[in-house]
Amino acid sequence: MGVIELAWWQLALAALMVVVLAGCTAVARLGMGKSLLIAAARTVIQLTLVGLVLEALFAAERLVWVALMALGMLLIAGREVMARQKRRLLGGWAFGIGTLAMFLSSFTVTVLTLTVIIGPEPWYRPQYAIPLLGMMLGNTMTGVALALDRLTDTAWRQRAVIENRLMLGQRWQEAVGDIRREAMRSGLMPMINAMAAAGVVSLPGMMTGQILAGSPPALAVKYQILVMFTITLGTGFGTLAAVAAGSRRLFDRRERLRLDRLAPPKG
Template identity: 50%
Template structure:
């Protein structure tokens, strides 16, 4: 029988935290200028994860579909804000937040509900013990894919303005003129999850599989769960990236097939 890992004490955690101090010391020695940011990030992670643990314990105890939905809504809202914050060039007005927020909400919600009602099947299906961690794993990766895809598209439109407008002047539709930037943005947004799947098991052991093995799960079952998560992330990233990039491309043009870079905010 596989024994579960021993609970971590605060002293155990302090030993690992010493590595953060080591990294900060290296930053000071080499004058990298990131030691403050590193310490602040570590402190934020500590506070955020401990608060998350308290919230999850309360959610698990109540098993309320409304509280689960509220927690999911908060997570989706912050994910949309992160996508907005990672853009060098942003769509002006509410579109700057709306495109990324809508894309990640649709993609993550659809794929999470799909997993809960097909592969995972908790009872009840909205059980926060399954729904919230599953949504969180999907969000973290989809958020990056959408942000990278949007950033690539807006950068390409700003960089290749002359080429795009030349195609439009020659009679190309806006979708024909933006075909190359759209395809490049989608490839860039999806390459992260493609590389993760290609390297999983050979270059690294993914976090889900590692956690389940440490918790006492058999390696085979841990591998199955990891594959499930990777496939869900890939599907959600594809849905989110396509939706976000196409919405942004539509916003950056108009019905008269003109490029509308005036709808972009300037570089940060």
């Protein structure tokens, strides 16, 4: 069973409806029209380009190209994490911490999943490696960005509380403990919600795709469970690393709260 062909004019119909939505928010003065359209345009351009890249990558099937692609995805995800923070750490730390956290968690988990669990031949076979890494990075990025944003923004708002706790002789870990827990929570909540709702409220995208492409549902389900678990691992460990490193960076060696290391919010 093949997939029903989708023509560009059919996509244009969907695009038109997005434009209508943007128009509605503009009329209602909700101020989301522009960013909605920009994001939609980015989706079209980025996905089209990535389609071309994937075609070439699948044809070549070389480790170097797969690794380069993975590196490119990682750097873009790192930039995205940085851009999503209201008060980010200055001096490249926002990018550095986010990227390193995603690298450690997403790459490790993806490579482990490929070599130990799925076992394609060769292990870096792009049809498996790139989509898997993409899903990992996409979700880990959301988790890391949410957690770091919550961490720095809450530390900013509650600086008087943190400093009062320091004055009473608490260690920095204790003084920022509640905020770290909150940041961890906001990073992991989307994934926990997704797992809890999977199959009941929502049919996960990857499983839907596999079924549309003709896989038996039982196999699609197994893949989906595997992917959900690996994404949770990636998001969890990535968020953990980002919150640990980010909260450490909020304090200096003398355990002083250093909010001067945060950039002022833009606009």
